[in-house]
Each structure stands twice: as C-alpha cells, then as structure tokens.
Amino acid sequence: MSESIEQSFTLHVPSSNENLAMIRSFVNEIAKRVSLSDEEAALLAVAVDEASANVIEHAYGHDASKQVTVRATIDDEQIRIDVIDQGKGFDPDMIERKDPRLLIKERASGGLGMGLIQRIMDEVKYHVVPGEKNELKMIKKRHKPA
Amino acid sequence: MPESFQIREELIGEVRVFHLKGFLDAHTAPIFEAALHARVAAGSFRIAVDGSELTYISSAGLGVFMSFIEEVREHGGDIRIGGLVAKVRQVFDILGFDEIFQIFTTAGDAVASFDASPAAEGEDD
Numbered sequence: 001m002s003e004s005i006e007q008s009f010t011l012h013v014p015s016s017n018e019n020l021a022m023i024r025s026f027v028n029e030i031a032k033r034v035s036l037s038d039e040e041a042a043l044l045a046v047a048v049d050e051a052s053a054n055v056i057e058h059a060y061g062h063d064a065s066k067q068v069t070v071r072a073t074i075d076d077e078q079i080r081i082d083v084i085d086q087g088k089g090f091d092p093d094m095i096e097r098k099d100p101r102l103l104i105k106e107r108a109s110g111g112l113g114m115g116l117i118q119r120i121m122d123e124v125k126y127h128v129v130p131g132e133k134n135e136l137k138m139i140k141k142r143h144k145p146a
Numbered sequence: 147m148p149e150s151f152q153i154r155e156e157l158i159g160e161v162r163v164f165h166l167k168g169f170l171d172a173h174t175a176p177i178f179e180a181a182l183h184a185r186v187a188a189g190s191f192r193i194a195v196d197g198s199e200l201t202y203i204s205s206a207g208l209g210v211f212m213s214f215i216e217e218v219r220e221h222g223g224d225i226r227i228g229g230l231v232a233k234v235r236q237v238f239d240i241l242g243f244d245e246i247f248q249i250f251t252t253a254g255d256a257v258a259s260f261d262a263s264p265a266a267e268g269e270d271d
Contacts, residue, residue, distance in 0.1 A: 017173035021150060024171075024202070042202075042233040043240075049204045053172040100212060100241050107216055109179070109209035112241060116205050119240050 004076035007033075011070045015060040015085075023052050023070055027081070030072045034079055034142060044079070044140060047120040050113040051083040051136045059087030059134060078122075079140045089130025150174060153181050161257050162190040167199040170207030179210045186214055191223025192260050196253030198229030203237050211247065224248065224266040228256030 011026045013019040024045040031041030052068055060066040069084040097115045098108075118124055123139040151174035154165040162185050170178060185193070195211075215225050228250035230238065238244055248266075250256040 017171070020171050020173055020204075021169060039233055039236060043236065045202075046204055046237055049171060053204065053206065056172070100243065100246060104212050104216055104246065107213050109175075109213035110205075112205035112208055112212070116237070116241060 006073060006075045008071060008073045010072075012067050013070075014064045015056045015066040015068050015087075016062065016064040017053065017056055019068070020049050020052060020056075023068070024049055026070060027072070030074065030079065030081075034074055036079075040140075043120045044081070047117045047138055047140075048081050048083065050117050051081075051138065054113055054136075055083060055085040055087065055134075059085040059089075061088075076142065078142055081138045081140075083136045083138075085134050086132065087134065089128040089134050151177055153178060155181070155185075158194075158257050159260075161192045161194050161260050163194045163196055163253065163257060165196040165199065165253070169202040170200060170210075171202065171204045172206035175206040175210050178207065179213070182210060182214055186218060189221075191218045191221040192264060193218060193223065193225045194253060194256040194260070195225065195227045196229050196256075197227055197234060198231070198253055200230065200234050203234050205241075208238070208241060208243060211243070215247070219266045222265045224260070224264075226250065226256040226259055228253035 009030060011023065013022055027045045027048045028041055031044055036044065048070060052070065055068050056062060066087060071082045071084065073080045097118065098111050100112065103111050117138065121138040122141045125137045127135040151168040151170055156163040156165065164181065211225060218225055226248045229252050230249065238249065248259065250259060
C-alpha cells in the first residue's frame with residue numbers, strides 16, 4: 001500500500017433542479033483533477049446528478065430553502081462522492097431496481113436513477129438517519145484491478 | 147425557459163423530427179416531455195430524435211423516451227434515435243435502451259428507417 005494524500009472538496013447548493021448543472025460542473029472539475037477520460041467523467045457526472053436529483057425530489061420535495069451537499073474525496077486509489085441531505089430519510093432496501101422493459105409497460109418516466117448509479121459506480125452505500133443526515137456514498141476506483 | 151436545453155422540430159415526410167440541443171436532465175426534461183406529449187396527443191406516431199447536439203442526458207431524459215414509447219408503438223409508430231455522441235450514447239447503453247429503441251448512427255438514418263419499416267420490430271418478445 002502506498003501512502004496517498006487525501007483531498008476533499010465540498011459544494012453546497014439550494015435544493016432545486018436548476019442547480020444540477022452546477023453540481024455536474026463541480027464533478028467535472030474533480031474528474032479533471034484525477035485525469036478521468038471524457039467518457040468516465042461524463043458517467044461520474046451522471047451518477048452524482050442522479051443522486052442529487054433524488055435528494056431534491058424525494059428528500060426535500062423541491063424545497064429550495066434546503067441544501068444539498070456534494071463532497072468529493074480523492075486519493076490515489078479512488079474518488080468518493082458523498083451526496084448529503086437533512087431531509088426525509090428512506091429505507092435503502094426499499095429501493096427497487098426495475099428492468100426498463102417493465103417500466104416501459106407501466107409507462108413510467110422514473111425509476112431509472114438508482115440503477116444508473118449502481119451500474120456506474122464501483123460501490124454504493126447509504127447512511128441514513130431520517131430527518132438528521134442522510135448520506136449516499138459512492139466510490140469509483142481509479143485503477144481497476146487487472 | 148432555460149437556455150441550457152433547446153428543441154427544434156421539423157416534419158420530414160410523415161416523420162416528426164425533434165432536434166435536441168444541450169443538457170437533458172431533471173430540470174429540462176419537462177420541456178421535452180411537453181413537446182413530445184403535444185405531438186403524440188395530436189396523432190404523430192412516427193418520431194425521430196436527432197441527438198447530434200445533445201451533450202448530456204440523465205435518467206430524467208431517458209424517462210421521457212420511456213414513458214411515450216408504448217403508446218407510440220400501440221399506434222403503429224415508433225421513436226427512433228440517431229446521431230448520439232459517445233458520451234450520451236453510453237448512458238443509453240448502460241440501461242439497455244439500445245435493446246429497446248432503434249438507435250442509428252445519424253439522425254438522417256433514423257428518419258429514413260421509417261420508409262423501410264414504419265412500425266417497431268420485435269416488440270412482442
């Protein structure tokens with residue numbers, strides 16, 4: 001194990017979908033620091049966008065007086081992004097990953113976000129204390145094992 | 147309306163073409179949904195989407211495609227997509243949308259495909 005210096009960057013934005021673009025810009029800056037490819041950076045931005053959009057809609061019900069926090073922690077091994085809110089908690093086990101084919105039959109427009117996050121990131125964990133602090137922790141490894 | 151996402155519509159033969167430009171996320175998806183809803187409600191079921199100037203899509207954008215495809219196919223039409231840039235295309239592929247939607251290299255190919263086969267193929271698997 002080599003020693004690596006951890007760096008942390010934090011963005012706070014009001015809980016509104018119009019700020020998703022700012023969140024993606026923040027993630028793109030992080031991606032540049034760790035020299036991700038354009039495609040990898042784009043996917044990282046999608047994962048964080050999805051997590052933030054979930055918070056804005058489900059945890060805060062589009063209440064722009066609330067804040068969404070995105071914290072990025074990078075070291076030699078990985079990029080960890082935590083999306084943090086103080087809103088309505090949820091039971092992570094209740095989150096279904098539905099097949100898009102099923103969602104189409106239901107004419108649903110939602111239900112894809114968590115599936116995208118889980119496919120893009122290497123690890124996804126929740127730490128939920130309803131009404132106090134909910135954290136979605138997402139990890140992307142910088143070097144895939146051979 | 148935000149400038150970060152724009153739609154230009156065009157009618158080529160019987161195909162309604164939506165040229166999408168910019169960022170399609172939870173903030174802008176309602177614009178696309180409203181535009182698509184208006185045309186589908188008015189009876190346009192042959193729909194091509196030109197994604198050549200679409201620079202970003204999240205699940206909210208994909209959800210718009212998802213919520214209309216069944217109705218459009220029931221009416222003998224389809225939603226076909228062309229011209230996606232690699233960064234956007236990979237998001238479609240990750241969720242398996244490339245198996246649900248016909249995706250073409252160019253928007254022109256998507257439009258032309260309606261001449262050969264106006265209805266969706268392999269819908270009943």
